[in-house]
Amino acid sequence: MDISTSEDLLTSGLIDSMGAIQLVGFVENRFHIKIPAEDLVVENFITIDAMCKYIKKSQRDN
């Protein structure tokens, strides 16, 4: 399946609630970051673009 980097992954139902937990785990492991609870919000995970932006910022801050 093709997913554009600006596609809303959450509202479209592509990611269900279990999927959201798995997604967060994947991002943490793959990019060696620890995501604090306050950053586990919709706007950081809604699209692939949003996740890239968040990961970059998180890596820069560390």
Place this chain on the structure above:
Amino acid sequence: MLTRAIKNAADQTPEKVAFKCEDNSLTFEELARRTEQLASVLIEQGVKQGDRVGVFLPPSIETAIAIYGIMTAGAAYVPLDANSPPARIAFLLRHCEIKHLISEPNQREKIAEIQNEETDLQHIIGINNDSAAETISWKEVARSQTRELSLGVREDDLAYVIYTSGTTGVPKGIMHTHRSGFSYARLSKELYGVGHRDVFGNHSPLHFDISTFGYFTMPLAKGTTIIIPEAYKRFPASLSQLIEKESLTIWYSVPLALTQMLESGILEKRNLDSLRWILFGGEPFPIAHLRSLLKLMPGARFSNVYGPAEVNQCTFYNFRELPPGETSVPLGKAWDETEIIIVDEYDREVETGKIGECLVQTSTMMKGYIGQPELTKMSLYITEDENSLTRTFYRTGDLVRQNERGELIFVGRRDRQIKIRGYRIELDEIESVLSSHTNVSEAAAYTFRNGDNETSIVAEVVVLKGGDLTEEMLHKHYRKYLPGYIKLDKIRFSRRIPRTAAGKVDHNKLKNEADGKFL
């Protein structure tokens, strides 16, 4: 009448925001206009009084336009769960004889899948493509002329049909009328003192009746409903952020949404002062979590709402602190316009304090199950006195008892009552006792057949984060509350308890997974 509330609010407080979802909002005036436009389009398309119209929409402001547009056209709305398999949705469409569906462009693929099954769909509103049915976009609806809507919607006309899974495998379509729907709006508005300053967080999808608070009660009170998008439900920290950002005053959901916020919603960092009511219902609230929640929201009042979808709500228990001496939160007392009796298996009223089935007579009662008159008959208990005055009660299938304060206590589902060696045992009671342990996050009790074909009881227990719990400690707690014949054969500690789409414990799944496993 439910539709009247929108008209009144549009006349009296036209600029007031009625519904909001992220950056989209509708004032009462806009809602009234768009509702009439949609109703006109539906009538143009041949919708007749009493017809059923499907709503296939994710949480969005369109949901409000859809349900009021459908009701204004004299039809009943039928919410469909987008997460159901296409074959089931097609079944519901046929079962309810739905020819008109209201949706939006992102659902195009799912609708195509549904149309691959057998349906009678003729018109789809909200998508624009060459489908097997005629389509019209939301934009076109918003441009359409409003026709004279002189329909006399009657009190006992169907307003909505909500489906629940039936024990026989055929889903049950619960029919509610304008009378029952409006009674709910009026009674809940009164009980919780809902006013135009209130802002309600609508967490529940349309196919759960909890949503009637946001869609019926709030417009009647001229308050604002914030429709919470699907995505927020995946991230509890976003939910708590939304409470603060929108200054929600009333929250109503299944306990699960609240426990998730407790676990990963960083509630302690949020300003939750705006909240004045936390309503929950659908299943018992695990006590340990409830205690934490009460501490975090000292300014809020809590309400345990009880009532099967057939009656929407029939009792309430309002509290600021937990009652002493109970292992679960009481269901409380019947609300206005409602009578409850507790009967044994021969329909004789039980002595005060004894366990029996809860039967309800209320103004919020359903009309019956659509297309299933036999099932409707079986679900009702009708009494007749010497003056041939008849009264109709709904058999809830819930076992309850009255405590010394006259409050109802939930004991368990009748179909979760089992017999072992002649003893009647309530699995839900076991669950409630286990959940009341300070270090238990949640618990589920179910049965399985062992190698000798005997029924044994298993408990699946999730330990509270950071809590210490052994089997021995749990058995000790258990013995304090339950008699010796209610034997717990096995305790399994696990990380998660499976849930149904409604957020309730999925006992069937647990049982099916267990059967044949620890033989």
